[in-house]
Amino acid sequence: MDHTAHHTSTAHDHAAHPTHGGHGGASWGTAAKATLHCLTGCAIGEILGMVIGTALLWGNVPTMVLAITLAFVFGYSFTLFALRRAGLDFKSAVKVALAADTVSIAIMELVDNGVIALSGAMDAHLSDTLFWTALLGGFAVAFVITTPVNKWMIGRGKGHAVVHAYH
Known part of the structure; x- marks a missing residue:
């Protein structure tokens, strides 16, 4: 076996998958998937x-x-069950x-x-449109703000990058 070819292949694999501790940043797709995973558990709770x-x-x-x-x-449960x-x-x-x-959860929350409190939705009833639009709008804003944070963390081997080692 040619050790040079194997080494190049391994280096390429790490470069293509920076979430496994390689150098460089994570892809936006990887960050969005991690954020969506986290957001799903947060939203349910x-x-x-x-x-x-x-x-x-x-x-x-x-x-609150x-x-x-x-x-x-x-x-945490979603990640815990997967692990x-x-x-x-x-x-x-x-x-x-x-x-x-x-x-990720702390930023989302x-x-x-913050969106819910600033919109006045905490004083709305379950049947009010304001309650649901503020809640869902807050999730959308949280997703947009948290995705770049997750991208930065994953690119440095932190956050969801830690979980990817076990998949």
Whole structure:
């Protein structure tokens, strides 16, 4: 076997997949997929929290606390389940999920809840268009803001790049 050809192939593979710790930045597609993965878990948790808090007539603060807590729980859970399926033990999977998702979820929650709070949607009812447009609009804004952050982190072997090692 020609070792030079093998080495070149390996170097090419790492350059083509910077999420595995190679040099250079991650692709926008990779960053968007990571952000969408994270956003899905966040959205499920946050919507559930907002619906529960609003339906129970809780105030704004406890409703937002519940929504943010559930966003983190569901966001981490998606990654945690994927890592467990890949064969990682629970403790290691939790560590990887925390490393992979914390920054992404935190930015999404800050942006999304900022949009919701600034729009006045926290005082809207579940049947109000304002409630749902602010919630969904906040997710869209959070996606746009978080994707470049994830691109930067993945390109440096952090964030979702940590998870890709287990796929």
